[in-house]
Amino acid sequence: MDDQLVEAKRHFVEGISRISNFWGFPKAMGALFAVIYLSPTPSTLDEMVVEVGxxxxxxxxxxxxxxxxxxxxxxxxxxxxxxxYLAETDFWKIVKGILREREKNEFDKALQSVGESLELVEATPAHEESQQTQAFYKERMTALKQFFDSLDNVVATLLAIDDIKNSVLKGLFNR
Amino acid sequence: MDDQLVEAKRHFVEGISRISNFWGFPKAMGALFAVIYLSPTPSTLDEMVVEVGxxxxxxxxxxxxxxxxxxxxxxxxxxxxxxxYLAETDFWKIVKGILREREKNEFDKALQSVGESLELVEATPAHEESQQTQAFYKERMTALKQFFDSLDNVVATLLAIDDIKNSVLKGLFNR
DNA sequence: TACTTTGTTTAGTTTAAACTAAACGTTCAA
DNA sequence: TTGAACGTTTAGTTTAAACTAAACAAAGTA
Structure with missing residues (x-):
């Protein structure tokens, strides 16, 4: 194949690998996707072993x-x-899928523990000497929780907008 | 201090550490922020050494x-x-700051290389035998580039909306 | 039945990130 | 001018993630 195309592919694979790495995934995982994405035919495991090395x-x-x-x-x-294996080519779909799945993962467990901490603080009986600390903790934890809840709303809204686009409008205009 | 408040703090710090970890940052970095965030007075290095361990x-x-x-x-x-050290308490400001800074970091260098790969493909003289491959690469790389550009636009729009809120409206209503 | 061909799992190794301990440079106080 | 109190840097260690090689399981083929 044309040398320049080979070079373009190499460069592309490297770029995706770096993006993968940036988001905390293995470099090889990005390389793998890039190779599949640039393959005109479905890729097999052994092909990928050769391609990605x-x-x-x-x-x-x-x-x-x-x-x-x-x-x-x-x-x-x-x-x-x-x-x-074939590459998914609808990237928004990928993003949406990841956003929808996030409740099940480590991330939301972590968010939850912020809420739990706040509950702990609120359930603490008011003691004379620690009352100020309690009020301060409550204020700060509430503020952070609100931020997370807002983020959640933003995501939910974006997903909802997209759902409308995909169902209602499609139905109305019959695609 | 009240045992239950101590426990609430411990739980909170752990939660933030996990979030930090989830986003690919050191756990200690999250713990550090959590400690500063929950401190009613500015924190010093030595205090943090003790608190975070x-x-x-x-x-x-x-x-x-x-x-x-x-x-x-x-x-x-x-x-x-x-x-x-004091904690920043405006989380949206933090998010915006990170989004604004992203051009300077590894991420955008990676995005750039997708564009470069596409240019390489487009600059390749058409050879009989590799023509189909060239067209396919061009199509796929263009699609990905467009996705990234759209993402960029979404971010830019969000930042712009926020700027309007903060400048125009503030000016109009004098805060 | 034994042998191939495939993908997965496992035990052990490599590698890179994050840490510790300690040296260091700076600034101030005595 | 020496010494103490800081924060930073460095050399070396620890730890955890990601990898390799090889054993393995499954399922088909001869």
């Missing part, structure tokens, strides 16, 4: 992460035991 | 990260060589 095990685990995020899709071919 | 060096480097993100502010007291 990591072990079979690493491809196997990373591809599962990508699938969980909805960034790639497994495509099964009848009479063929290989797994084929 | 890490070394002076770790506090020093982590506090600098927090400052860079605009999450804490150094407060100098005349006739006192200690540095005092």
């Amino acid at each position: 990591v072990s079979k095990g690493a491809v196997s685990t990373n591809i599962r992460s990508l699938e969980r995020l909805g960034m790639v899709h497994k495509k099964l071919v009848v009479g063929d035991r290989k797994d084929y | 890490v070394s002076k060096g770790a506090v020093s480097t982590n506090i600098r990260s927090l400052e860079r993100l605009g999450m804490v502010h150094k407060k100098l007291v005349v006739g006192d060589r200690k540095d005092y």
